[in-house]
Amino acid sequence: MTSSKVLPVSGVVLQDCLTIRTNSIMKRMIVITTIVALTGCSSLKDLWPSRWDPNQSKIVTDIQQTARNFDCNGDVFQQSRNLSLQVEWLDIYSKTKDTRDVAKITSLMTNTVKELNDRSSKGQVSVVYCDIKKKIMIQQANTIGHMIQGRF
């Protein structure tokens, strides 16, 4: 007797709960759809990490190796040009493939290498400057390397 009275009440409560929940999900979906529609997925793409890529892994290892073997007593211009071209390759590839997270950090190293390339093209650079620059380039290349290789 008691249960027959409780059941319809519970049914109504359950239905109300489901309606409220469905409305809540619908509202969230509308908000997400609106954001995606307005921003053209750009905000989601910025948040979503890019996947592991064999070409990026290869070129970043080349960049690390070139930076480590940079000889400040040798032809600085030629070496900086080679390094600059490798970093440019990674930058173009990342932008074309639209892996924004990689493109963003690569552009920072582009500035570092380009500065050395421009300076050495104008004439002699001091050995101490080149040594410190080499350390910075190695650090930057290693950081980019860890980021690129650490993806899933």
Added chain:
Amino acid sequence: MQQQLLQLAGCGLPWAEARAQMALQIAEALQHGQISKDEARALLEDLVNTDKLNEEATNAEARAMLVFGVTQILQMCL
């Protein structure tokens, strides 16, 4: 200013120590006339860029781990 860098150079945080030591090295080279003012400015700008690069890379690595973890849990729910 150099006092702060000296403190940072022995603070125990590897990344901060490395940056501080490099900044001190640049200052010392400038004082001894081993590098020009323009070279020193360029190197210090590179140091700032290196910090930005580190921050971006750390964020990207954390995001990748988070998405991987969430994806794994989602697969368990399906």
